Amino acid sequence: xxxxxxxxxxxxxxxxxxxxxxxxxxxxxxxxxxxxxxxxxxxxxxxxxxxxxxxxxxxxxxxxxxxxxxxxxxxxxxxxxxxxxxxxxxxxxxxxxxxxxxxxxxxxxxxxxxxxxxxxxxxxxxxxxxxxxx
Amino acid sequence: xxxxxxxxxxxxxxxxxxxxxxxxxxxxxxxxxxxxxxxxxxxxxxxxxxxxxxxxxxxxxxxxxxxxxxxxxxxxxxxxxxxxxxxxxxxxxxxxxxxxxxxxxxxxxxxxxxxxxxxxxxxxxxxxxxxxxxxxxxxxxxxxxxxxxxxxxxxxxxxxxxxxxxxxxxxxxxxxxxxxxxxxxxxxxxxxxxxxxxxxxxxxxxxxxxxxxxxxxxxxxxxxxxxxxxxxxxxxxxxxxxxxxxxxxxxxxxxxxxxxxxxxxxxxxxxxxxxxxxxxxxxxxxxxxxxxxxxxxxxxxxxxxxxxxxxxxxxxxxxxxxxxxxxxxxxxxxxxxxxxxxxxxxxxxxxxxxxxxxxxxxxxxxxxxxxxxxxxxxxxxxxxxxxxxxxxxxxxxxxxxxxxxxxxxxxxxxxxx
Numbered sequence: 001x002x003x004x005x006x007x008x009x010x011x012x013x014x015x016x017x018x019x020x021x022x023x024x025x026x027x028x029x030x031x032x033x034x035x036x037x038x039x040x041x042x043x044x045x046x047x048x049x050x051x052x053x054x055x056x057x058x059x060x061x062x063x064x065x066x067x068x069x070x071x072x073x074x075x076x077x078x079x080x081x082x083x084x085x086x087x088x089x090x091x092x093x094x095x096x097x098x099x100x101x102x103x104x105x106x107x108x109x110x111x112x113x114x115x116x117x118x119x120x121x122x123x124x125x126x127x128x129x130x131x132x133x134x
Numbered sequence: 135x136x137x138x139x140x141x142x143x144x145x146x147x148x149x150x151x152x153x154x155x156x157x158x159x160x161x162x163x164x165x166x167x168x169x170x171x172x173x174x175x176x177x178x179x180x181x182x183x184x185x186x187x188x189x190x191x192x193x194x195x196x197x198x199x200x201x202x203x204x205x206x207x208x209x210x211x212x213x214x215x216x217x218x219x220x221x222x223x224x225x226x227x228x229x230x231x232x233x234x235x236x237x238x239x240x241x242x243x244x245x246x247x248x249x250x251x252x253x254x255x256x257x258x259x260x261x262x263x264x265x266x267x268x269x270x271x272x273x274x275x276x277x278x279x280x281x282x283x284x285x286x287x288x289x290x291x292x293x294x295x296x297x298x299x300x301x302x303x304x305x306x307x308x309x310x311x312x313x314x315x316x317x318x319x320x321x322x323x324x325x326x327x328x329x330x331x332x333x334x335x336x337x338x339x340x341x342x343x344x345x346x347x348x349x350x351x352x353x354x355x356x357x358x359x360x361x362x363x364x365x366x367x368x369x370x371x372x373x374x375x376x377x378x379x380x381x382x383x384x385x386x387x388x389x390x391x392x393x394x395x396x397x398x399x400x401x402x403x404x405x406x407x408x409x410x411x412x413x414x415x416x417x418x419x420x421x422x423x424x425x426x427x428x429x430x431x432x433x434x435x436x437x438x439x440x441x442x443x444x445x446x447x448x449x450x451x452x453x454x455x456x457x458x459x460x461x462x463x464x465x466x467x468x469x470x471x472x473x474x475x476x477x478x479x480x481x482x483x484x485x486x487x488x489x490x491x492x493x494x495x496x497x498x499x500x501x502x503x504x505x506x507x508x509x510x511x512x513x514x515x516x517x518x519x520x521x522x523x524x525x526x527x528x529x530x531x532x533x534x535x536x537x538x539x540x541x542x543x544x545x546x547x548x549x550x551x
Contacts, residue, residue: 006328006329006331006332007329008329008332008333009329010184010187010193010329013327013328013329013526015328015520015521029520046337048333048337049183049193050309051181051182051183051195052181052309052310053181053280053281053284055284060171060172061282061283062283062284063281063282063283063284065181065195065196065197065198065281066181067181067183067195067198074337077309078309081309081310095197095198095201096198113181113183113194113195113197113198113201114178114195114197114198114200114201115201115204115205
């Protein structure tokens with residue numbers, strides 16, 4: 001039986017036709033190989049990358065945007081969010097650095113998704129002009 | 135008065151890309167003026183991922199995408215000033231801005247790039263019927279409160295409009311513990327990217343009511359109820375189809391408009407379809423040396439294309455400063471049947487030396503159609519398209535040799551059948 005599905009891997013949003021032929025998952029309409037993998041994974045265990053924020057001290061804003069280092073099972077999103085909401089970070093922090101290892105024991109790390117300088121310590125904080133004298 | 139070769143108004147994705155490419159072309163005497171506290175623009179509050187697939191072949195969050203550009207700006211020591219609000223630009227390219235640090239400032243520039251982004255259509259903008267209680271926000275405002283300022287605007291949320299920011303906020307507020315009771319869309323189709331319908335609404339069983347609109351909001355001083363109704367083919371509410379939702383928050387995701395108040399003040403012609411200014415193949419306005427790019431020119435759905443447009447504007451501004459070839463012969467580019475708008479609106483074929491990208495949007499969804507390109511009324515090319523959606527910008531790239539023989543008009547239209 002043919003099933004229509006929208007690929008969510010990238011903003012292209014390919015319209016996939018997924019068919020089960022003799023037990024094999026056959027995917028059409030995908031512009032890249034990731035579309036086929038997506039359709040197969042959706043059938044077994046849907047995975048999503050989680051993005052959120054955590055509290056951060058000494059930064060330009062009270063929150064630091066974070067992202068999981070890999071997709072996590074869709075049904076675990078709320079469990080992971082509970083853990084994310086308990087994380088406290090501190091500036092300075094670099095984009096891509098680990099904020100929490102193995103978050104909620106789901107096998108992936110929580111990463112900072114931007115750089116935040118310490119507004120008290122750094123000589124060039126994010127709020128200052130790049131090159132004074134302008 | 136301070137003299138500079140190039141002033142870039144706006145330090146978001148368009149402005150940063152423009153600054154980097156102009157700098158690479160040898161323009162060192164430049165500045166980015168950014169009104170917010172830091173560079174990055176709207177990306178800083180778009181903490182979700184999906185950015186950068188075209189540019190970096192990676193899926194980044196908004197802040198991570200911005201970070202790549204900010205890091206380059208800092209490494210190359212490209213000057214920028216934050217908290218700097220441009221209040222006037224004159225046709226002879228004098229820029230007036232104010233900032234808490236430097237007060238009232240004037241700069242005489244040789245070239246200017248407008249990269250001021252866009253703004254959200256508000257409750258007043260859509261004449262939302264009912265009381266004016268607390269709890270009604272544009273989706274982007276609520277996004278900034280939630281993702282940057284650590285303020286959750288409500289617990290029981292209804293969303294009007296299926297624009298991408300509204301969909302992203304439906305998921306974001308759900309993950310943060312709010313209950314999103316529904317999304318209403320006036321049109322019979324969604325205005326957001328399909329992937330966002332799937333991963334923001336369907337993933338969380340949030341109902342999407344197509345061909346529905348808000349007919350009344352109730353409650354004072356706080357929002358208590360949102361009443362929606364189905365609309366007919368003329369977008370008029372149908373009596374007897376009302377549904378009532380208890381909600382303390384109504385988010386509006388009903389469209390973005392290029393911020394072109396500075397351009398209007400300059401007297402630049404505005405395209406009533408794209409809502410941004412009219413530009414030629416160099417992304418240059420009616421006034422030579424004043425360029426525009428990004429969401430301030432026309433609203434994009436992918437930041438990657440904002441960056442590439444910024445890059446082009448930066449290179450062209452550099453070429454203008456170095457002495458660009460003049461050309462009198464220009465031809466019109468027309469949005470034909472089924473096309474909402476097309477950019478650029480005019481081109482100088484004799485100046486085009488590299489492949490040129492046309493950006494356009496269709497007026498309604500199409501399935502199994504062709505995009506037909508006509509040169510002076512003659513069919514030049516037909517591009518088959520399986521799906522065309524108003525929410526998904528179409529880009530057509532034509533080679534210089536494809537454009538040399540056009541005399542008066544290049545037209546793109548949707549061809550059904």
